[in-house]
Amino acid sequence: MADQQTSLYLVPTPIGNLEDITLRGLRILKEVDTILAEDTRTSGKLLKHFDIQTKVISHHAHNEHKTTEGLIERMKNGETYALISDAGSPGISDPGFFLGKAVMEAGLKIEALPGATAFVPALLKSGLPCDRFCFEGFLPQKKGRQTKLLNLVEEQRTMVFYESPHRIGKLLEQFKEHYGGDRQVSVSRELTKMFEETFNGTVEEAIAHFGGKKVKGEIVVVLAGKND
Numbered sequence: 001m002a003d004q005q006t007s008l009y010l011v012p013t014p015i016g017n018l019e020d021i022t023l024r025g026l027r028i029l030k031e032v033d034t035i036l037a038e039d040t041r042t043s044g045k046l047l048k049h050f051d052i053q054t055k056v057i058s059h060h061a062h063n064e065h066k067t068t069e070g071l072i073e074r075m076k077n078g079e080t081y082a083l084i085s086d087a088g089s090p091g092i093s094d095p096g097f098f099l100g101k102a103v104m105e106a107g108l109k110i111e112a113l114p115g116a117t118a119f120v121p122a123l124l125k126s127g128l129p130c131d132r133f134c135f136e137g138f139l140p141q142k143k144g145r146q147t148k149l150l151n152l153v154e155e156q157r158t159m160v161f162y163e164s165p166h167r168i169g170k171l172l173e174q175f176k177e178h179y180g181g182d183r184q185v186s187v188s189r190e191l192t193k194m195f196e197e198t199f200n201g202t203v204e205e206a207i208a209h210f211g212g213k214k215v216k217g218e219i220v221v222v223l224a225g226k227n228d
Contacts, residue, residue, distance in 0.1 A: 008080075010112040015116050020192060026050055034054065034082075035052075035054050118218065123158070125186065127184075129225075134157050152178075159222070160222050179223070186200045190217035
């Protein structure tokens, strides 16, 4: 009996350097019937670079609840799809979970390809223990933010956060308030790009380094866990 046809592929895309897409990822994007993109304009640059002519439609956090049911029906009729986000692996702080769960609940086959994810190089460049860590992604901007920070006070594993450039100062100040200025931290931005930067030091030193600067690029922050 032949294997069940894959209905949905989750395909990681480069977080900066276009060479970081896999050969398998490129093949899948060319072979599926349709590509679901978080932002068709952003993904269009990648697809044009690799001369991928596959049909592309928009699928993101603001429309996934409305479009998923129809996509599932088309998959049941044999259509194949690849889901990509603007950068990195779909579902990791990006759209992907909702559709993936719906595909599995419908009894359809889903495949997640390995590939680029921003927190992995940031974690490896942090100099902090990476044998055990917890991924927190983006903290709530307002409601629930303080509660989340307080819940992590006793966390002994290395912690990984995503943050936007205009809020990095606020995040570091909150780390100082809750965890102390002498806690080790690593801040990486513009990973795999021309102006990639990683700063390793204490929270206090990171505040001094980034204070007063206009910071650009998406940021990964790796924070040491509490010592025993």
